Amino acid sequence: MTLRIEERADRVIAILDRPEKRNAIDQDMIDALHALCASLEADPRILILTGSGGDFAAGADIAQLRDRTAADAREAINATAFIRIRELPMPVVAAIDGYALGGGAELAYAADIRVATPSLRIGNPETGLGIIAAAGATWRLPEIIGEARASEMLLTGRALDAAEALRWGLISAVHPAEDLLSAAHAIADRISANDPLATRHTKLALRTLRAQHPEIERELQAELFESPEKHRRMTEFLERRGR
Known part of the structure; x- marks a missing residue:
């Protein structure tokens, strides 16, 4: 199982769980995210997204990505799942520790609120691998941090640390790793108290x-x-x- 789910009456906690691969996003995880979205579309609740083993997601699974063809690109495999997450009825909170790169960053961009730890490294190195960030970064990132800063990130491929991500407005707060999930739950508590x-x-x-x-x-x-x-x-x- 690549996605662990914890359910509560008002929220669901989804934990990306491939720690041996830094939670790289593979097809099984995408399928699990679609199943999660189907559940939350039918029974709207707050979603907290996080990762196991000290990372959020270090990107898409390169071993699978290398073998994908033009036909796969046109299916927008990751983008379709991330759009569905973005369009969930209730808010999505991403609690990000460590690496959030490539597809992992794009999954984080799909959240409504992002909080992180001091060890955050977030960005899109896709051009260095001969592809583009095609799962939301080219349109979501400019909306979040502005066109000039998004252009710098996407065209150079550099990753931001927590301090710069906070200064640029890509995340809203930084918390120690041991407090990260509690901080995400505190946000969910405030949302849940509202209508x-x-x-x-x-x-x-x-x-x-x-x-x-x-x-x-x-x-x-x-x-x-x-x-x-x-x-x-x-x-x-x-x-x-x-x-």
Whole structure:
């Protein structure tokens, strides 16, 4: 098993588990990620993604990647799975230790929130291997850190350490390795305390194309304004303040 799953009522923890290969992403892991997405699409919960053995994922499995053909490239094997992760109804938190390179970095880019340890090394060395970062980096990375910085990373292939990744906004916080998963759970706790429907609608609005704003907010907000949960939460807020 290349992906270990721990389930709770409000969240799922998915652990990339090929430590002998630094959790390199192979076809079995991609298949497991699709199965995980199917579960979370049917039963929306927060997802925490992390890796075992002191790394997130050191990239795609080069032994498999070397043998892939043009037909495989056109199937967008990794990209399809990462798009599905990005489009999950509830937020995805990536807790990143050690290496997050190539496909591992692109999996991290698909998360909504990224936290890391001081040992982080994140980047896309694909051009040094004669290919491009084709599983999301060329469009997601500019959205996260800006076009100029994304161009530098992707065209030079250099990896960022934790301090630079934090300064560039690629991650939102750095935690000691022993505290990383607790920090991810703390984020999930804060998300879980909020209204799930409002959270889902916020994520949907965040990933909607600019041309569709502000129309999408109007429709999502209209649904929420009629929600019993909105009325309950606002009533509790006012009662706590004695109004």
